[in-house]
Amino acid sequence: QITLKESGPMLVRPTQTLTLTCTFSGFSLSTSGMGVGWIRQPPGKALEWLAVIYWDDDKHYNSSLKSRLTITKDTSKNQVVLTMTNMNPVDTATYYCVHRVTLGTYFASWGQGTLVTVSS
Amino acid sequence: DIQMTQSPSSLSASVGDRITITCRASQRISNYLAWYQQKPGKVPKLLIYAASTLQSGVPSRFSGSGSGTDFTLTISSLQPEDVATYYCQKYGGAPYTFGQGTKLEI
Numbered sequence: 001q002i003t004l005k006e007s008g009p010m011l012v013r014p015t016q017t018l019t020l021t022c023t024f025s026g027f028s029l030s031t032s033g034m035g036v037g038w039i040r041q042p043p044g045k046a047l048e049w050l051a052v053i054y055w056d057d058d059k060h061y062n063s064s065l066k067s068r069l070t071i072t073k074d075t076s077k078n079q080v081v082l083t084m085t086n087m088n089p090v091d092t093a094t095y096y097c098v099h100r101v102t103l104g105t106y107f108a109s110w111g112q113g114t115l116v117t118v119s120s
Numbered sequence: 121d122i123q124m125t126q127s128p129s130s131l132s133a134s135v136g137d138r139i140t141i142t143c144r145a146s147q148r149i150s151n152y153l154a155w156y157q158q159k160p161g162k163v164p165k166l167l168i169y170a171a172s173t174l175q176s177g178v179p180s181r182f183s184g185s186g187s188g189t190d191f192t193l194t195i196s197s198l199q200p201e202d203v204a205t206y207y208c209q210k211y212g213g214a215p216y217t218f219g220q221g222t223k224l225e226i
Contacts, residue, residue: 037216047156047164047207047218060214063121096163105211106154108166108175 002026004036004097004111012087012118022080022097022111029055029075035100036080037107038071040093048093052100053080089118122147124210126219133226137198141222143191143208152212155184155193158221159204167206168193200226 008020037052051071098107123146151171168184208219
């Protein structure tokens with residue numbers, strides 16, 4: 001059974017850097033084909049894909065946010081970390097950690113999500 | 121980047137109705153399309169991948185079709201528990217863009 005859980009601050013001040021950690025179980029990110037990604041959803045709005053990292057350390061980012069995002073993995077800890085710089089109130093959203101299946105980059109397993117509010 | 125456009129944005133139907141949601145890609149994406157269901161206050165759930173393959177455990181009243189740029193999600197007989205927002209997502213190459221969602225009400 002695959003589980004993912006997001007952790008990080010609930011409140012971030014404008015201009016600060018957000019660091020979110022995804023801790024997962026049920027698979028290894030060193031296994032060929034595996035990947036972990038991040039998706040966010042502002043309150044009442046649509047899903048927005050942010051980033052994904054693969055077993056071979058290949059990484060992809062949302063084009064509009066690429067300059068602000070960094071995704072890394074710690075295979076030994078079963079963790080993936082997403083950092084987003086220069087946070088703004090429009091970045092207020094629920095941030096989901098997701099598992100990428102080996103057949104393609106779609107997401108069959110999701111974390112519960114963590115609401116991050118950006119406010120002074 | 122390839123854009124994904126869903127229609128309609130919202131839809132009201134009756135129990136037992138057959139409903140169809142459309143997703144259009146701005147460029148051809150073969151069959152690299154997934155559909156998700158998000159019930160109110162819940163985490164999104166994968167329904168369909170590869171445009172028409174039903175994820176394990178998803179009721180057979182859900183089906184998907186399409187290839188290239190035009191895709192559809194069909195619910196053959198709408199049930200009360202199908203009230204949700206539905207999203208399409210393209211894959212096969214980054215970025216892995218979602219549609220804007222279709223809110224389905226009864």
